[in-house]
Amino acid sequence: MGQKRYTRKDHNESLAVQSLNQFALDKLAQLERVSLRRVLAESARDGLYVERDGRKLLSFSCNDYLNLSHHPAVKAAAQEAITRYGTGAGASRLVTGNHPLLIELEEKLARLKGTEAACVFGSGYLANLGVIATLVGKEDLILIDRLSHACIHAGAQLSGAATLVFDHNDMDHVTSLLKANRGAYPHALLITEGVFSMDGDRAPLKALSALCKAHNSWFMIDDAHGLGVIGDGRGSAAEAGCAADIPLQMGTLSKAAGSYGGYLCASKPIIDLMKTRARTLIYSTGLAPASAAAAIAALDIFEREPELTRMPLLKAQSFTQRLGLPLAQSPIVPLIIGEPEAALEASHLLAEEGFLVTAIRPPTVPQGTARLRIAFSAAHPDAEIERLAGVISTRLGLSHLCPASS
Numbered sequence: 001m002g003q004k005r006y007t008r009k010d011h012n013e014s015l016a017v018q019s020l021n022q023f024a025l026d027k028l029a030q031l032e033r034v035s036l037r038r039v040l041a042e043s044a045r046d047g048l049y050v051e052r053d054g055r056k057l058l059s060f061s062c063n064d065y066l067n068l069s070h071h072p073a074v075k076a077a078a079q080e081a082i083t084r085y086g087t088g089a090g091a092s093r094l095v096t097g098n099h100p101l102l103i104e105l106e107e108k109l110a111r112l113k114g115t116e117a118a119c120v121f122g123s124g125y126l127a128n129l130g131v132i133a134t135l136v137g138k139e140d141l142i143l144i145d146r147l148s149h150a151c152i153h154a155g156a157q158l159s160g161a162a163t164l165v166f167d168h169n170d171m172d173h174v175t176s177l178l179k180a181n182r183g184a185y186p187h188a189l190l191i192t193e194g195v196f197s198m199d200g201d202r203a204p205l206k207a208l209s210a211l212c213k214a215h216n217s218w219f220m221i222d223d224a225h226g227l228g229v230i231g232d233g234r235g236s237a238a239e240a241g242c243a244a245d246i247p248l249q250m251g252t253l254s255k256a257a258g259s260y261g262g263y264l265c266a267s268k269p270i271i272d273l274m275k276t277r278a279r280t281l282i283y284s285t286g287l288a289p290a291s292a293a294a295a296i297a298a299l300d301i302f303e304r305e306p307e308l309t310r311m312p313l314l315k316a317q318s319f320t321q322r323l324g325l326p327l328a329q330s331p332i333v334p335l336i337i338g339e340p341e342a343a344l345e346a347s348h349l350l351a352e353e354g355f356l357v358t359a360i361r362p363p364t365v366p367q368g369t370a371r372l373r374i375a376f377s378a379a380h381p382d383a384e385i386e387r388l389a390g391v392i393s394t395r396l397g398l399s400h401l402c403p404a405s406s
């Protein structure tokens with residue numbers, strides 16, 4: 001490590017600055033050697049297609065499941081908001097950043113989710129950090145599904161609570177952990193995802209909510225990939241028929257809603273507490289007016305066009321049926337490949353055929369499960385889905401791939 005010394009001839013850098021840059025170079029070289037270095041590819045996107053290296057690729061790597069980020073009504077709402085309220089919120093919501101669109105958005109979210117109230121954060125990541133650390137502290141217990149998103153783990157760490165990780169969707173494991181540990185803590189918070197972002201499967205929400213009831217534990221779901229595409233757009237809890245038993249429903253406006261921002265839907269006391277105490281809400285600038293307006297327009301579309309919200313899952317299911325894979329449970333279909341190099345190679349091969357399917361590698365997913373993550377949107381042409389399935393079975397040799405869990 002560090003064979004190549006870092007020097008910039010044009011600068012007279014101090015030793016401290018040199019060692020800082022050397023530190024970064026060494027780290028990057030180390031990641032490069034195991035195919036885990038990442039680069040941000042420029043992605044000019046016009047909805048379905050992404051331009052990469054001068055080529056237009058049909059993208060199966062966007063979370064814009066309903067293509068609303070390019071919907072005329074959503075774009076017009078964002079433009080109108082800029083005209084009326086400007087480009088930035090200007091301050092934290094607790095100071096002067098609480099523009100009327102945020103209040104309207106919270107009312108709409110609460111209505112869609114059937115909760116008393118809602119709180120909008122700057123992003124889904126910020127929502128999880130703020131919500132988790134506001135509810136539990138050092139004396140408390142958190143239980144998290146192993147495959148939960150990085151920001152749920154980060155929120156748990158930030159809270160300082162004792163954190164136990166249960167095996168993915170494993171009711172026996174989580175039950176035994178609760179039985180053995182619940183008694184030692186004043187509060188316990190169980191967190192899982194409605195739709196798992198890298199596996200596309202769903203959590204057993206009914207069983208988990210019953211378990212939480214039985215063990216006097218608080219239940220929170222992150223439905224980042226459920227909003228807009230499951231349960232006629234209302235999300236995983238609504239579809240499972242247990243929304244009323246899930247007191248903490250978090251999600252993001254950056255996926256099917258085509259905008260940006262995160263939210264928590266909950267009772268009024270919980271939301272009032274967030275607005276008073278959640279540090280990522282208090283010490284961060286309010287969501288920009290254009291993002292809030294776009295999200296409002298998107299939620300209106302979920303309500304008006306339930307048939308549109310069903311399209312991504314139907315497209316994913318047509319794909320899994322065509323390839324003889326287990327029926328898709330969400331618009332996300334993973335093809336587990338194994339090693340990072342092989343996943344990258346598969347992704348390059350699909351790019352040659354005109355498809356953008358990004359390889360997902362550790363640490364985003366566990367070691368040995370590097371994969372192609374295929375995300376379907378309402379506007380994907382059926383003929384192209386058919387062609388993608390054909391290319392995967394002929395050029396990638398599907399027999400070597402295995403579907404993820406489930």
Ligand SMILES: *Cc1c(COP(=O)(O)O)cnc(C)c1O
Pocket residue numbers: 123124125126149151193197222224225252253254260261262
């Ligand atoms: C994307 C995602 C987030 C983060 O949401 P952002 O609004 O993009 O910050 C949180 N949780 C899950 C499960 C996600 O997939």
